[in-house]
Amino acid sequence: MSNQVAQQAAVPEPPTEDAPRRDVGRELLHRLFNGTPMLSVLAVLASLVVGAILIGFTNPRVAEAAGYFFARPGDTFAALWQAVSGAYISLFQGAIFNPNRMDSVQQVLAPLSTTLYYAAPLIIAGLGVAIAFKVGLFNIGGRGQMLVGAGVAGWVGFTVPLPPVLHVAVALIAGALAGALWGGIVGLLKARTGAHEVILTIMLNYVAYLGIQYALRNPDLLRNQENNNPVSPPMMDTAILHSLPGFRVHAGILIAIAVVILYWWFIERSNLGYQFRAVGLNPDAARQAGMNVGLVTTLAMAFGGAFMGLAGGVQVAGQVTSGFTANIDAGIGFEAITVALLGRSSPWGTLVAGLLFGAMRAGGFNMQAAQQIPIDLVLVLQAFIVLFIAAPALVKTIFFYPKGARS
Amino acid sequence: MTRRIPLSTLSKKSTARRNLLGGASVIAIAGLLAACGTAPEDDGDTGADGGDNGSDQVPCMVSDAGGFDDQSFNELSHDGLVAGSEAHGLDPRTVESENDTVYESNIESLVNQGCTLIFSVGFLLQPATETMAANYEDVNFAIIDDDQIVADNVKPLIYDTAQAAFLAGYAAAAYTESDRVATWGGMNIPTVTIFMDGFAEGVEYFNEENGAEVEVLGWDVEAQDGSFTGGFEANPEARSMAEQFISQGADVLMPVGGPIFQPAAEAVLDAQGDNPHLAMIGVDTDLTESAPEYADIFLTSVLKGLAVSVEDTITEAVNGEFNNEPFVGTLENDGVGIADFYDFASDLPDTIDADIDELRDAIIDGSLVVESPSSPSI
Numbered sequence: 001m002s003n004q005v006a007q008q009a010a011v012p013e014p015p016t017e018d019a020p021r022r023d024v025g026r027e028l029l030h031r032l033f034n035g036t037p038m039l040s041v042l043a044v045l046a047s048l049v050v051g052a053i054l055i056g057f058t059n060p061r062v063a064e065a066a067g068y069f070f071a072r073p074g075d076t077f078a079a080l081w082q083a084v085s086g087a088y089i090s091l092f093q094g095a096i097f098n099p100n101r102m103d104s105v106q107q108v109l110a111p112l113s114t115t116l117y118y119a120a121p122l123i124i125a126g127l128g129v130a131i132a133f134k135v136g137l138f139n140i141g142g143r144g145q146m147l148v149g150a151g152v153a154g155w156v157g158f159t160v161p162l163p164p165v166l167h168v169a170v171a172l173i174a175g176a177l178a179g180a181l182w183g184g185i186v187g188l189l190k191a192r193t194g195a196h197e198v199i200l201t202i203m204l205n206y207v208a209y210l211g212i213q214y215a216l217r218n219p220d221l222l223r224n225q226e227n228n229n230p231v232s233p234p235m236m237d238t239a240i241l242h243s244l245p246g247f248r249v250h251a252g253i254l255i256a257i258a259v260v261i262l263y264w265w266f267i268e269r270s271n272l273g274y275q276f277r278a279v280g281l282n283p284d285a286a287r288q289a290g291m292n293v294g295l296v297t298t299l300a301m302a303f304g305g306a307f308m309g310l311a312g313g314v315q316v317a318g319q320v321t322s323g324f325t326a327n328i329d330a331g332i333g334f335e336a337i338t339v340a341l342l343g344r345s346s347p348w349g350t351l352v353a354g355l356l357f358g359a360m361r362a363g364g365f366n367m368q369a370a371q372q373i374p375i376d377l378v379l380v381l382q383a384f385i386v387l388f389i390a391a392p393a394l395v396k397t398i399f400f401y402p403k404g405a406r407s
Numbered sequence: 408m409t410r411r412i413p414l415s416t417l418s419k420k421s422t423a424r425r426n427l428l429g430g431a432s433v434i435a436i437a438g439l440l441a442a443c444g445t446a447p448e449d450d451g452d453t454g455a456d457g458g459d460n461g462s463d464q465v466p467c468m469v470s471d472a473g474g475f476d477d478q479s480f481n482e483l484s485h486d487g488l489v490a491g492s493e494a495h496g497l498d499p500r501t502v503e504s505e506n507d508t509v510y511e512s513n514i515e516s517l518v519n520q521g522c523t524l525i526f527s528v529g530f531l532l533q534p535a536t537e538t539m540a541a542n543y544e545d546v547n548f549a550i551i552d553d554d555q556i557v558a559d560n561v562k563p564l565i566y567d568t569a570q571a572a573f574l575a576g577y578a579a580a581a582y583t584e585s586d587r588v589a590t591w592g593g594m595n596i597p598t599v600t601i602f603m604d605g606f607a608e609g610v611e612y613f614n615e616e617n618g619a620e621v622e623v624l625g626w627d628v629e630a631q632d633g634s635f636t637g638g639f640e641a642n643p644e645a646r647s648m649a650e651q652f653i654s655q656g657a658d659v660l661m662p663v664g665g666p667i668f669q670p671a672a673e674a675v676l677d678a679q680g681d682n683p684h685l686a687m688i689g690v691d692t693d694l695t696e697s698a699p700e701y702a703d704i705f706l707t708s709v710l711k712g713l714a715v716s717v718e719d720t721i722t723e724a725v726n727g728e729f730n731n732e733p734f735v736g737t738l739e740n741d742g743v744g745i746a747d748f749y750d751f752a753s754d755l756p757d758t759i760d761a762d763i764d765e766l767r768d769a770i771i772d773g774s775l776v777v778e779s780p781s782s783p784s785i
Contacts, residue, residue: 067444068443068444068445068446068447069443070443071443071444071445071446072446075446094516101519114512210637213637217595227555227597228595228596228597228600228631228780228781229530229531229596229597230594230595230596231531234534248511248512315508319508320507320508320534322534322535322538323534324507325507325531327472327506327507327508328507328508330506330507330508330509331505331506361509362512365502365509365512365513365515365516366516366519368502368503368513368516369500369502369513369516369517369519369520370516370520372500372501374503375502375503375505379505
């Protein structure tokens, strides 16, 4: 015992919590999420240019025409133009408006409806990343939080009979609570033990994924008893966010907008939201000012998890109501990081970014079907957007952006 | 005091730069040369749709999340689509699904592109296919590995692979020296376990006929439970599962689940030094031919006629004979089968070919019934 004490005394005093310290990760996060709106727009433009180059390079007709470039250079450029414009036009037609399909109101509005349909969970999940960032935390656990939320919301949706409207509401709230619990665990561990939230959330993603897989194989938990496939039973009719007749879009987009407004009010107007921002800017100063940093950390992850859980609930109640698999998160948990990045974790920015990514998804289907361009191109575009946001100097150079300018 | 820069670093740097420039110019020249080909004659052919035989069919296909390069049922189905389209001079369209939530959108975008026959690959597409088939009654659909949909414009394509796996199980039991064979799957789902059921029953049948005691590791037909890698990825888990069965003394291995055979084959190659008798059984396609780097270790393969059935369905549609009658692949219609033994024939009893033929006939005429809970119910 005394030996141990002596040993401890010999070790130099570790820096105390109060000492000023540089947190590189926090600074990087800050820079990533706090670019100007102009920078986000330029990053999207730059990634579209890179996408165009990729489309050109991978197009077989361009490659063929380039083989005799000097004999007839016009062919190469024509093929390039056809490939690139074809791709982006079909992307646009799938997401916004298609002049070739105007036989009915439904056909005219179908692309927009599909965009909103895919944007809803992206926006909600994007806020799940954004709110954690406001406190300087990186929520990589969207996948796990969504899966837990989807699992619980789904279970409520196909086992607990309730009247319409109420049933959907209960299912979604249950999903959000489950997500909040899953995220809150991370916040609590971070606040109590200092464990890093990135590691914790990634590990809990695995726990959630394998847990859902297990539950989907077990007929007493989530599996449909009627067959052996690892798929849940379909949602009861009362627990479904019904699509507008003839359209794909459902009330999920209204929920998303409501959550955006809630988030705006919370961060900009509420007392607790003020504490969130204070801790995010400088936890040491916030602590000095008498704020409970541990509580804020726990709550931020819990709220982030709640948004993710709600997004998972929208997935089972709105997107895939016929029974879900362990991939019900559809990669949204990770895409949400990009959405929050592009939206600079502001409420309206996240809304716009979510709409843009919803449009990319909706357009991607059409691009693939019409031009036979792999859906992966959309993923590449998204990846380049992140890259350009992460390297603002690069974007500023490309577009001759004035140095030090802020919009 | 001036800092002296060693000259060597300078020269190294410039050499590196020179190399870089040299490399770049070589690439550039190669590019220029490649671009010097002669332009093709302008024949005014802008469509380039190939030999059109008058059919206005547009065959299309939606993959599941595995994608068309999964070396498994997506890829085989796609092969069938390409072959069927080429045979009739058609221009097929395909879309890959990035995850389980986009099937409806993908099918709908194919409908919008004017597809007349849409193949859905895999049981996961069942709900989306059912909805879309109801919404678009003038479009024909065919769904692979699912028989739940009953609609005028949906043709199920299903396969009683237990019959073929039974023959492979019998051959494995005849081949083993350690009296232990193993099978495991990617996930515990019917389209996987149907192979494992047939395999285990084939071994059981061999035991009864020959008074042998060959043991099947990795699958319990009664309990419908066994060993699974947890997914369809060629990952270290898939390899360690193979190693585990090898260390338990199994000398014939049948992993069921697309690409998971690759890590298993690597494990077998590494272990063959200690046990040259080790062999594997492929599934879905004849892996001796399609995976030539492992050709030496495949005793045989259990064949699932995905490509043929897709091709036949296209032909039916072109001839105006599309119907919603389910296609059930069996030994009788060659929708399922067993591949050649190739070089392994010499390691098997001389009577094996005759025995297998006899079993096949017995299964076809119904005197021998291979039962699996996952078999098509039609």
